[in-house]
Amino acid sequence: MRLVAVDALAARAGLTVDQNLSDAKALVPNLEAREIDPGFLAHRFAEFADWHSYASPIVSVLADQAPWGDLCLDITGVAHLFGGEDKLLETVKGRLAALGLTVMGAIAPSIGAAWGLAHFDQDRVLGEDEVDEALGPLPVAALRLSEAQVAGLSQMGLKRVGQLYGRDRKALSARFGASLITRLDQALGHVEERLVPRLPLAERFAERRFAEPLGLIDDVLMTAQDLAIQLALRLEAEGLGAQSFHLFLYRVDHKVMRLSVNAARATRDAGHIARLFANRAERLVAEYDPGFGIDMIRLAATSVSDLASAQIGAFETADGAADLDQLYDRMTSRLGPLAVVRSKFVNTHIPERAVKLEPVVARTPDDPAAAPDGRLQRPLRLLPAPEPISVTAEVPDGPPAGMTWRRVGYRFVKASGPERIGAEWWQPDNELAVPAPPQLPEAPLSSRDEEVAGPAGFAAGGPVPSRDYYIAEDDGGRRFWLFRDGLYGDGAAPRWFLHGFFA
């Protein structure tokens, strides 16, 4: 058991990282040691890291060196908002120190240099051409090398980074591995290294900070409306529209909440965006937890695309398509992604698969070969899962004369059929099995219902080669679409199912 981290008090007592636990306990008798849970720490650290996006949009956790990672922010173009890079470093460190954390930080043009400085020579702010001389006196461990490499280098007497400058690169890479050269180049800025941001990278955003933290969702939505107007102006100036909008709520206790909405087509209409967020918030009211308050809100737009101003004018004409899209956006944001659906035809003759319900906001192009034949007689309402019924019919392929469905008997006066629908032998999984009913909670039935009970539980059948469909009309004029699953004389008696209702 080794020590992974020691605090300042322990360091003063002579404990170091990687020391044996028993040695440490010998040094300090009343030592408090806790077992590290790397997963939990990494997760908390990552959440914490998300909160740092208040300072810069690109925040990442470098997980290769420390057990839970090092926090790395790309502050290109952001420093002026804090009054300069020095002030930025001070602010970030100050906020963290106010929480009681020990922070070491540095700013440098490259990730490698910043890491090295933060660990070994902290509080430096380097300009573009100060890197070489700043890195020189640092120990080689500042280059994010593996233990073996560090041990090997110190054995050769190369203890400082400055000693590596100007050495024969081929020899070094042959002896210590190519990663040494890569790390050196990354630290000096000769090789590009990029951060992978944790939160979606927002190219355009509008944000607002509050002196007093907010709590109520109504205030949040009002701010979202103002921010939407700002963002819309910005998008208009660049001639762009966006399809995804994200609202980040930065809490005082260093957590970030995220609310995302999608639009069916690129938009920069501030009213529409604000309404989408209002609808989404209504749906998430139970999960909304502002903690001790929200002190910054940022509205970001991703998936931007060109949206010429001429098109906005066209929406005002009689063409209702844009109005419809906005309606579907609003309904989807309140009711959920799979709530507003349209029928998409699939090129198959198996009835329950011939129509697929897909969300209107995520339309896919129609397959022209799948368009239905208007001559086919199909029911107006289809049951998602066919219900088993018991039918009296003449044996080989006579139409049904009567049925019992949901414990009520019906007598048929007219019937036509059979229409035989066989399995699709050209598909690899050749199954015509009857689908099982969707798992829904049973709704309580009132005692005044006409049908005595709803559908009882039943299991899906095994694969059978064909179905014979009949249209049957009872003495009340109701027309049903029934089918017989399989043929008589095949072994087990085939079962009958009710599949749909005609108008």
Place this chain on the structure above:
Amino acid sequence: MPGRRHEVVASLRAKIARIEQRPMLSEGAALSQRQEPAGLFSIPGGVLHEVFTDERRNGGAALGFALAQARGLIGPERPAVLFVQLRREAQDMGLPYGVGLRSFGLDPDALVLTRVESIVEFLWAIEEAVSCRAVAAVVADIAKAPGALDFTASRRLSLRAQAAGTSVFLTRYGVEREASAARLRWRVAPGPSGAVAFDARAPGGPRWRVELEKGRLPAERAGTEFLLDWSENGFVVVDSSSTDKASARPERAPSPRAVPAALGDRLPQAG
């Protein structure tokens, strides 16, 4: 000139009808601007209809009647019809089927299904859809009478429908009626279908026995009970004198030996 005066009177009547929001006293055909032939059921948009049917197993007939009326309201400026249903009732009542819509005569692209979790979302979805001016009609299917659908809710829907010009068809089931602000209330039952050429035993097209319980139709026509047939051109009123008879052919019980399907295209064998 008498002709001019007649025109003037007609236009004044139309104006008054619009102001009063009531159907005109004279033929309503002049008021409708749709491509469908102006018939008995050319009811303008913006009206809340309640379509009742006695039993839930008549769901197909009720939906068919509602969609048939909604089809007449679809136009280039109002291309969509929305269908709203509670998700848990889909297995009980069935969902509108795209291929079936095509054979019924409605373009399946025009119908958008909305499946909601609760009655609150149900009412919200209807209101939201009604306020959009690109929606021709909203067909809302509710199997069990919810407490939330009271007079206030229906009045609200009715006002919104009027303001936006979008019709709402609420298909409901059961024999109980409660106070509602719907302008028209229908009671629909399926009717035994007419004969089909070349196959005497095959069920025919959709046919409904419709009774108008509340409200008045634009056309001046006596009677509130109809037997309606459905064709590509819309409703066809079968002569009302034969509403007590099912169809031109006498109703027959199926023969004890049912006719095999192979002979289905010939005249019936049984006497």
